[in-house]
Amino acid sequence: MNIIFSNAYIFPFLLLLALPLLLHLLARKKPPLYDFSSLEFIRKIVKHSIRMKRPKDILLLVLRTLFVLFIVWLFLKPLFFGKGLPGAFSGSRNIVIIVDATASMRYIEAGQTRFSMACAEASEILSGLGKNSKANVIWLKLRPQGIYPGPSLNKTYIQECLAKADANSETGDPATAFELALKMLEGTDGAREICIISDFQNSQWESFKPVTPGGVKLISVKVGNGNAANLAVTRIFVEPAFPLAGEEEKIYAEIKNYSSEPRRTTVFFQLGGLRKNMSVMVPAWGTASSAFRIDGKKAGTYTLEISIGEDLFPEDNQRWAFLNVAPALKIGVCENSKENMTAKFWLRALNAVSWINAESIALNDADAIKKCDIIMLAGWDGRMAETLKEFLASGAGVFCMPAEGMPLQSLSELSGLKKTQAGKALLENLSEPLGLQISAPGDKVFSIFSEGTYGNPAGGTFHRRFNINAGGEVLLRYRDGIPALTRNRNKGTFYFWNMALDGKDGAFAKRQQFLPFLAELLLDARPLIGRTAKHYMPGEEAQLKLSPEMAGREIKLFSPESKLCNIKNRISGNCAILSGVLQSCGVYCWKSGENIIERTIVNFPQIESDLRTVSSKKIESFGILSESGSVKLLHEGLELWPFILAAVMALLLLEGLVMLWAERK
Structure with missing residues (x-):
């Protein structure tokens, strides 16, 4: 805990504290002296032994002394720092903000996502930095990435990136993001800080144990209101797993309830133009399965989609799978x-x-x-x-x-x-x-x-x-x-x-x-697994090995929204390999012209569906735990002058009441 005085040069004015005492001594009334020999002895006893004062004089002396003290303190402009560095007096600052951009941050709370709250918090921190301070933002995801290679003076551009950014469906790697932040702060001058803004999802942060070197301060800011109820589609499986042409199949969908109360939901099934639905009750912290029977299909690869009713976390309400029907x-x-x-x-x-x-x-x-x-x-x-x-x-x-x-x-x-x-x-x-x-x-x-x-x-x-x-x-x-x-x-x-x-x-x-x-x-x-299906997690890189007959073709990768994805071409031995990062969930298609070469499924990571968060005690073990909106206060301190001014006004009021009481008495 620190208190810093902005106008420390006013400290000599504390000598004015003696002014109320001088005024009281000078204002004492001196009654006329009449010498009576018979009273001389009594007068001496009163002067040297009793010497009593009225309570009003003592109260006024105390109130006026405090009044002068608070007036001087008011002009000193004190700043209170409960914890952290007094940023206004630490010179230039270098701060790296780790913003959690994983799937759980897309949970909707109070009409906005947790990620939006995190970006607003980061932008507020940047707005409180001085012009000589440097900053950077690292997006926490499967492969953590910074906006700049290191701390930069261009904080306006970082705020623009925060305003445009959106969370993805990836998992995160907190340890790698923290190491990247430390590397960015190496060799910088001035105060060095790392600020983590996250919902601190238990599955992701429970094993996080940062080691902060000397001179680097770690601040953790939690967004969101803690644990949140959620229903998710966690698994799709087919029976038999390797169906043959014309054979009847059963499609099973597993729904998991991440809450302490049983919940009912509707499960929707889609296979091409075939649509079915059924209602299921999912027990607290348990799972329920729904089964859909379909007639035998011709040989080929079909895409299944299972979804449930909308909730506050729609990201894990859908899941896809391939149904590979073999001719023999x-x-x-x-x-x-x-x-x-x-x-x-x-x-x-x-x-x-x-x-x-x-x-x-x-x-x-x-x-x-x-x-x-x-x-x-x-x-x-x-x-x-x-x-x-x-x-x-x-x-x-x-x-x-x-x-x-x-x-x-x-x-x-x-x-x-x-x-x-x-x-x-x-x-x-x-x-x-x-x-x-x-x-x-x-x-x-x-x-x-x-x-x-x-x-x-x-x-x-x-x-x-x-x-x-x-x-x-x-x-x-x-x-x-x-x-x-x-x-x-x-x-x-x-x-x-x-x-x-x-x-x-x-x-x-x-x-x-x-x-x-x-x-x-x-x-x-027959095979227990559909061996031809390719499944990836969001943020992973899909690869396509080109056969010799495909080497000269123009091949493109399309997202579930039919948008063209960026791909890279590399040579491995005598084989050409195309690769592209899969950002969102759904079915991706490798195409040559209008012909589909291969389909790839990206499903939501099940680990992100459990929205339970780590305890405040655990977060505090990382470093300084700050409430949302209070990091700027940690840097700039709490201005005490409004409270001192209120105290001055209270002293004036109290003095008036004492004077009124004394006159009536």
Whole structure:
């Protein structure tokens, strides 16, 4: 706490405080003296011992002394600084203002966004700076950026930028913005300050721990009234995730309630010209899902849009997703040798299904594997394990029939199960044919067999098998308990196939249930993720690799509002790459003329939907916590003369009342 006197040269006038005392001494009445010998003794006692004064004289002396003191203090023009630097007396100042321009700042409060409040606050701070002071503004977003490379004297232009600016839908990086501000203040002369203006959203600022070097003061200004209720569309998913042409789909929309009260809203669904809606009740701090059933579509890529009713934070009320309808499942069958009958029976069955496009591919052809939706390994010997792991991690499916002599550890690593087995896979000749049993009758792969129309999926007997317990969920097992078909679903779906299809090993592949059962397994193993969809966050950079045939074309990137976006062209090896920053949410299109080359979706960052803010104690730990509109007061101080003038007038009034009281008495 500091008090600075603007007119310190008036301090000598404090000697006038002696004036009321002198006036009182000179104004004392001296009655005439009459010497009576009989009273002389009493007079001396009164003079030297009692000497009493009237209360009126004491009160007037005190009031008039205070009056002179306050008059002198009034002309000294004192300024009060509760905290911070006395800016008016610190010479030139260098201040960098970090203005939060993230998505949460677009919340509407009192008829305006929090970002508008922050810009007004920053402009007011700039207007209070002297002509020799320098300033700059850093926009806090995914990639923080300053208006100038460093503090500048041109504060008028900065205020113009503040008036025109708008927040975006990006997340922010407070630590990077703070480091940038410190770098701008390096080597500057005079007072150095960093001012952060933000709503201090909890998800963004909770982990922020600034280290302020000596000589730099940090001021935090919070805009907005703290926590705000909000509803958001947080997720869209399709079931099945990889639909085929003509197949019915369900579209699920997840709505989240960021408030302490249950809220009802209407969910709107749009797919081309198809529109649907339904009402849902979302519990406090919980989620609710709405499901929309749609008829089968033709093969192609469709754009889904889910939205909810308007609220005070409309930015997260919409979300988009791609619906990729495939014409067929592309399945690659890898065989260990030409004599492998399992691969041949697989291919023969797959070619009989209209929605399957199957072909035999080489196991060492990584590019061919990546183009498939499902890989079926007939006689896998452990090669290309890393490629197959990446393929599974992408959400695809793998069927594995091991080769005799394959290390069992390779099977454990590929399946994703931590259980490591020693030894090798060895075929076991059974003394008598052994049949199968269904271990999970309630699983959806067995649902079409419930009425017996398609036969018994566990029918048939086997003469040879692998005595391997691969782990995972057992769907079929031999009657002695050894697994015949297991499944492990993680990012992708892995099937361990322990049923030899060679005629000498059994007749399972020749039974009527084999084809429908295999088809159900393939539908279950299809990709769990729409692998062709590209999703970005606001502020990220989308890239388009140009194929050789597209190298000479003029390609443009259009925003959701059909505005042309700025793009950059660079060469990486023998490939040309176009890139552009995606500022807002929606569907972006890469076009060559009128032809759409690729679509890109930008969805609102879910982390920005939670509008809860950090506590004042946490903000104060950053540095000085200032209320909105009070930073200028921190710099210039509070002028005390109006309060002193009021005190002077009160003293004059009080003196009059004392005089009136004394006269009446």
